[in-house]
Amino acid sequence: MAQPTTNRELTVGVGAGGLATADMVLNIGPQHPATHGVLRLRIVVDGERIVSAEPIIGYMHRGAEKLFEVRDYRQIVVLANRHDWLSAFSSELGVVLSVESMLGMEVPERAVWARTLLAELNRVLNHLMFLGSYPLELGAITPVFYAFREREELQAVMEEASGGRMHYMFNRVGGLKEDLPAGWLGRVAHAIAAVRSRMPDLESLIVGNEILRARTRGVGVLTPETVAAYGVSGPIARASGLNIDLRRDAPYLAYAGLFGEGGPGRVVTRTDGDCLARLEVLLEQTHVSLDLAEHCLDVLASLPQGPINVRLPKVLKVPEGEIYTATENPLGFNGYYLVSRGEKTPWRLKLRSASFNNVSVLSELLPGHLIADMVAILGSMFFVVGDIDK
Amino acid sequence: MTALEVTLRAVAVLAAFLVLPLLVGQTEHKVMAHMQGRLGPMYAGGFHGWAQLVADGVKFVQKEDLTPAAADKRVFRFAPAIALVPYLVALSAIPIHPGVQAATLPASAVFVLAIIGVGIIGTLMAGWASANKYALLGAMRAAAQLLSYELPMVLAVSSVCLAAGSLSLAGIVTQWHWWWLAWQAPGAVVFLTAAVAELQRPPFDMPVADSEIVFGAYTEYTGLRFAFFLLSEYAGIVVMSFLFAVLFLGGWHGPYAGALGWLWTVAKAFAIAIVIIWLRVAWPRLREDQLQRLAWLVLVPLALGQLLLTGAVIAVTGS
């Protein structure tokens, strides 16, 4: 697959001077219909074949890490759910988990299970988005409408609990902002059942479609070595055969039980490492997450009466020290390195986001492919530009 | 033919040319929407958004007509006309009722195929003259596509011509029998595939693939000129659907063909148009080289096989 990346000039014998052809530099983005967001790719093409590619990022840099330093831990949650707007709940979670473990705080059990439930619903929402948008990039216009129909179903219950459709702002240090509404668990169960019953519609447009297979199979093969070298994580890494998932390997929340013996959780992997494998992992993970969410519902219904958060002091100060908390976000590892000097704001809060690493690998992956494949590969890297630029 | 009759026929074709594509376009809006669980346009015109495309047209007229500074201006401005007119001419040669067609030609099948091939020049001109990398890529893709679908299409049509013993579209319909449906089925599949490729419609819309090369050759177009390209796409669907109905579905054949023949032709063509829309809704897009592969390794052999079958059947039956 590796193509010579040297610039070459081809001279065709037309007339005396000959016809010189040169490679063409093509800027895909920052405004381009294929790049969801403002990712810019500078590619050099020979005809339609890509000679080299360079992702140029930073168009959406918002200085999130610097802003964290001048905000207290509740205000940080506001910002933390915005860098990856499709994994808002999971990103909030990383912040509060860091603070809680620094404080040595015990979180009520109902809060743990409710957080797990919401995190998995958020994962389904995220995956549905990409299950809709990826076929769209391959020219199939219908899956996105089916995916959004299901998203709407889940967003409705998320909004009912948290008040937000994307930026939930529902995590607080010590638990959740407020308790779940009465009858909400039943409505979540109903929503999950509805999504499950209509998933075959979405799948029938994607799974086994010969055209889609032709476009994705064997395209953009990512080797496990490259995955390791670039720190690629999440569904993309698992599609290349890396059996890693923090929910199982470094369990937080209630995942230890869910991914333990006899639990509904399982880590979805593929070995091909191509676009099709990545899509398949995403699709199967959606089902696993729905299973997990259903299990959480059962547990929540069986838990005894209890609080969903911890009463906090007026001014929350985190003791001096540092901690790194990593969570398995829908798109991959999301880590917060929190350094506190005992103030009510962090001294430093470093954010490690999944999309940055996942997109960095593009320069390795794209050369040798056609422009049409570029779109197939780009879409299958499942990134959010806010998560790259932070 | 008197001057009046010529004028009347020309006006009739022009009217059909302006109305039918809009009808197909509106059908696409609505059919696609409902296939995706949506309602589609609901406001323009009041009743289920029937006037949406009229409103779109008004919008296009109001938009600024831009020509890029680096463009080859004359070619750039002329290209939409080249893309549009061939379909208008082709439409005039299609018979819709026994003895009813705008222009009576002895070898109308050949004429229509030839004139449709001209349309692609418009896309090429647009892509080259735009002085835009994406437009150039789109134009090159369109040109490559032309090479791959033209041959199977001609072969499929020639099979029907051979079966009917006529190069005239009206002659083909006259000779048509219902059992041709089975006999010419492979040719029909080849023709439909090639027609979709010619129209640059999904799954063969690589020349305009919006997620890859923005909008291909039409990237730099705005306003009315852009609208002409869109109109040519839908006029193309109309022409191809009519051609398919005439060549493979027996045109005006059907109950009460004497009085309602034209209705049968239109109904059959409309059904084909819906199929073309349906494909767009359900399928992703192929890659350019995969279309080439499909054309040379599947469509051409299939069309040749069809030709062989047609020849063999004629030889055996001796008709």
Added chain:
Amino acid sequence: MSGLVPGILKGLATTVRTMTKPTHTAEYPDAAPELPPRSRGVIALLEENCTSCMLCARECPDWCIYIDSHKETIPATTPGGRDRQRNVLDRFAIDFSLCMYCGICIEVCPFDALHWSPQFEYAELDIRDLIQEKDRLGQWMPTVPPPVALDEHSADPAELAASNKPPRAAGLVAGGRPARVARPAAAATTAAEPTPPVEPMLPPRRRGPSAAELVARASDIAEQQENGGEAR
């Protein structure tokens, strides 16, 4: 079935099947969306409850709340009594072009002067018009829904839990939701005042119908303001 039917035909079948089913389009401007009570649409201000304490403005992550106030002295009503001072709110404005809809202001407000309303239709043609002053913010009050009933497994309200428990020790104590609890002390002091300038309202309890009452009262106040608010 999947082995026999080509995948591309399955897509065709699904799309046709969908065509025969009802659509899921929400015809928005014609049909209002049903939003849950917690929906964060717009922030409503109950001006009477505001003491200009500036907590919301300080806690706002992007400083989009503007508060101006001045102190007023209320002369003693009994001979020999002390004069009292109180804050008068001159300006309370939220710039919705900056607001991130996090709801921290509402959470920190100790007197329940701010409330979420699910209303969302306040788009403007000019970004400067997105700064809503206190009159405009007050107009949202009638649209504030009563708080939702909580899950059956939720902890008892803090008031109830507090009355059943011995005085709590310092530190982090599990139970209840932060803030948002009736402050008996505050209520007592205002009641003790001989002539309260504006009758303060008890914050809404999380359970029970008090919120509906609150909304009703808010609309009364809005009416009063319309009728003779200028006189003040």
